[in-house]
Amino acid sequence: MIVPEIRIREAVPSDEPALAELDRTTWSTLHAVLPAPEPGEPFYDERHLPEHYLVAETGGAVVGYVRVVPPTPLACNAHVRQIQGLAVAASVRGRGVARALLRAAMERAGREGATRMTLRVLGHNAPARALYAAEGFAVEGVLPGEFLLDGSYVDDVLMGRSLL
Template identity: 80%
Template sequence: MIVSETQIRTAVQDDDAALAELDRSTWSTLHAVLPAPEPGKPFFDARHLPGDYLVAVRDGTVVGFVRVVPPTPLAATAHVRQIQGLAVAGSARGKGVARALLRAAMDRAREQGAVRITLRVLGHNAPARALYASEGFVVEGVLPGEILLDGAYVDDVLMGRSLVR
């Protein structure tokens, strides 16, 4: 049996429809704090540019994405990158796609001169937290009950790691 390889590349404008569909199909309160994306709404906009995203492609199909951006526009945080969204299609889960995207995000951050990378993850998202921990991220803070989802308060967990090898 031949197992397809995952290619990671920078997103391009032509990925918009595929990423919008992936975003809609993977939306869940397990990881999302914003309302579900609306059908027909573009994925990219003035704040979410193609160059901010890495996409995972298997057999010619976009099956995942990660957004890697500076956490603020301040010069004082220019050495940091933040992961602001990671999603993998159901059909590609369990195949190492999320891990490949996470590693590519760290490589991209290093290429941009970052020495640190951070992210925020919902406290109840055990699979994502385990993945991040397995890649060297540690919990650096917890905002207890910070997020209200489906009538329940959920912790906002801040994780980070050094990018210095």
Template identity: 65%
Template sequence: MSDVIVRSASYADEADLVGIDIRTWSFLHAVLPRPDADKPFFDERHTPEGILVAQVDGRLAGYVRIVSPTPLPCNAHVRQIQGLAVDTWARGRGVARRLMDEALREAGRQGATRMTLRVLGHNAPARRLYESMGFTVEGVLPGEFLLEGTYVDDVLMGRPLDLAAA
């Protein structure tokens, strides 16, 4: 197995990140429409500074987006995962776990004491990963999304950052 290297994203990664989003898009994890190849990956709220990327053999393999969930000062101690994707060719190599480990460390470096995320109820592989890393279900919005004719729960998960990264 090749080593997974995680680093901060840069604007030079944009085309590769758009490609990953297009190749990995699925209603298993996405509530937004299929990504458009002409739409930029980065925007005013999602800049390279909030994204970690993983490389395997020098090739971009995936990313995790870490953001403050709100602009409120009283919420500044929380970071939220708002996107985790691993390219199809890189799955099964520990890329997602490595990205999540680094996201937890980065959130701690930023002064956060808590990490949250939202995952679709039917995304069992992602839920297993998050649970194995100390995340617990903190709430469920039943039937929050209608995806391909099926109502899907929005599952809210979180964990304190004082736990050692799994």
């Protein structure tokens, strides 16, 4: 089977329907602490703007996204970017889409002057934790039992890496 090339680009307002659908179809307590998005619920809002996202396309279809933002509005923290969402369509998992999005996010953050990237991942999300570790992220803290998901307490794992 020939896999179409993966293209990473900045999100635009017209991506909203595709991103909202991707968000709904990939939602899982493996990675989400918020309730599942409802059909018709907007993807973008005043805190989630197109410029915060990179999208992955293959064959002209949006198949993934990563959201990268400064973790705070503080000037003393402006050198840090934080991944606050990463999703990949089930149809293309295992083909390097998440890795490509992650690398593109780090490259863009570096171009913007960031010297550090952080993220939070649920302790039971072994595939994501393995990907982040393979890309140089290290566990920098754990909040034990921070979330109650599906009747079980789940750790919040803080990871980070230098972009230098």
